Amino acid sequence: MTQRAFNFSAGPAVLPVPVLERVQRELLALPGPRASILEISHRSGPFLKIMAAAEANLRQLLSISDSYTILFLQGGSRLQFSMVPMNLLGETDRIADYVVTGSWGRQAAKEAGKFGDVRVAWDGSSENYVRTPANSEIDAGPSAAYTYFVSNETIEGVQFSAEPPANNSTLVCDASSDLLHKRLDISRYGLIYACAQKNIGPAGVTIVVVRNDLLERSSDALPGYMSYKAHAEQGSLFNTAPTFAIYVVRLVTDWLLNEMGGLETMHALNRQKADMLYEVIDESGGFYQGHAAADCRSLMNVVFRLPSDELSAAFVNEAADGNMTALAGHRSVGGIRASIYNAMPMAGVETLRDFMIKFREKRG
Secondary structure, three states: OOOOOEEOOOOOOOOOHHHHHHHHHHOOOOOOOOOOOOOOOOOOHHHHHHHHHHHHHHHHHHOOOOOEEEEEEOOHHHHHHHHHHHHHOOOOOOEEEEEEOOHHHHHHHHHHOOOOEEEEEEEOHHHOOOOOOOHHHOOOOOOOOEEEEEOEEOOOOEEOOOOOOOOOOEEEEEOOOOOOOOOOOHHHOOEEEEEOOOOOOOOOOEEEEEEHHHHHHOOOOOOHHHOHHHHHHOOOOOOOOOHHHHHHHHHHHHHHHHOOOOHHHHHHHHHHHHHHHHHHHHOOOOOOEEOOOHHHEOOOEEEEEOOOHHHHHHHHHHHHHOOEEOOEOOOOOOOEEEEOOOOOOHHHHHHHHHHHHHHHHHHO
């Protein structure tokens, strides 16, 4: 095996090494079925036990009550951009409120406008998406069908530290890049979802946690796959489930529970990792400039710029030589993006920190 680099990709992202090792051991034949997870039926007893275990782990980690249904879907966040308004706006003339703090929130609001009326309750585009709004800045309507926000914008590195107010409407969250990075009060949400390829597993499955009463908003006129209610009635087996991805979700959640000690411990480690890099940025004398406002910085995606594009390119190339990969920022923001999700080891962040210090000393 070639040496594993410290992979700072925004997604698909780093997975825990113990999980990858177990996948490697079991890939040819799972214990019990004596066939690969890539081969067994999604309706077989062994797979149903895997999916039930993944759901049980999620319920334990996030204290999800029986008032919520957990769905394992496909299509990623982009499908949810459409499914949320198609199901929750229903056949009413109600408006959906969107709090737009970055690129993904903007795209979700645009997509929702195809299915109903959308009101942008706050938009950070005029400031280039550098912060989340104060509660007093959000113009949420009391009669909105739901209020939608993105908890962590991966491109801009902007993260909510607490949920925005929903003003008596249903709170909906795209938590694709930070679900399971800390504990949440799920009872505050009507629906929260996350594509798995950041913190939860590999690409291919999207977790949707939806309050049971909201399933009744799904119109019978919806195409079958687009209906939360149809998926719930079929136990996430409306179509062939993404069996391998769900299997890895089960292993990752096992790792969080049994090896990491739960989400309180995970959150403390995530904060420690992020603080390590932000400290270097803040003490660089302006050589490194963070994109997000200090009180809105992401614990998952540390986004910063250097004095020139040439220096940014040199940073990425020299970091790769030092066993650190996927550090180039998104094309819309530029600079550097270090994604330090749950599975990024402390050693990786320490290596990047030391490199940043040396690079500034050499090039600053």
